[in-house]
Amino acid sequence: MVTYFNSIGVSRKDVISSIRRLTESALIENDLRALRLIDDAQAVRITPSGRYYLTYLHRQFPYIDLVMQDTPFFDREVFDEIEPLCEATDMQARFRRCERFLRLYSGQEEEEMVTIEKLGP
Numbered sequence: 001m002v003t004y005f006n007s008i009g010v011s012r013k014d015v016i017s018s019i020r021r022l023t024e025s026a027l028i029e030n031d032l033r034a035l036r037l038i039d040d041a042q043a044v045r046i047t048p049s050g051r052y053y054l055t056y057l058h059r060q061f062p063y064i065d066l067v068m069q070d071t072p073f074f075d076r077e078v079f080d081e082i083e084p085l086c087e088a089t090d091m092q093a094r095f096r097r098c099e100r101f102l103r104l105y106s107g108q109e110e111e112e113m114v115t116i117e118k119l120g121p
Contacts, residue, residue, distance in 0.1 A: 075104065
């Protein structure tokens with residue numbers, strides 16, 4: 001994994017940090033099945049909790065609504081569009097807020113993929 005992510009511009013330190021965080025959150029587990037031995041592991045796999053997040057939860061409105069609340073916004077235009085909706089309790093306003101959030105991050109994901117493809121092997 002480290003080699004692959006390194007090839008698309010992700011540092012070893014960032015990969016290891018992500019693996020550590022995913023392991024500590026019980027979203028992946030290593031072949032040694034020991035959190036304290038994470039640096040000695042040779043492989044990781046997704047846990048049932050991780051599979052639940054990946055296949056179900058990440059698409060659900062309540063989860064997206066919570067993630068949006070913890071995400072920093074660096075685009076002033078998007079912030080100005082979402083900010084008036086932040087205190088909304090009306091479901092239609094909350095849906096609009098989440099839809100705008102998803103459009104923002106989908107666009108950013110597409111931009112990242114273009115950059116990654118340019119870096120390609």
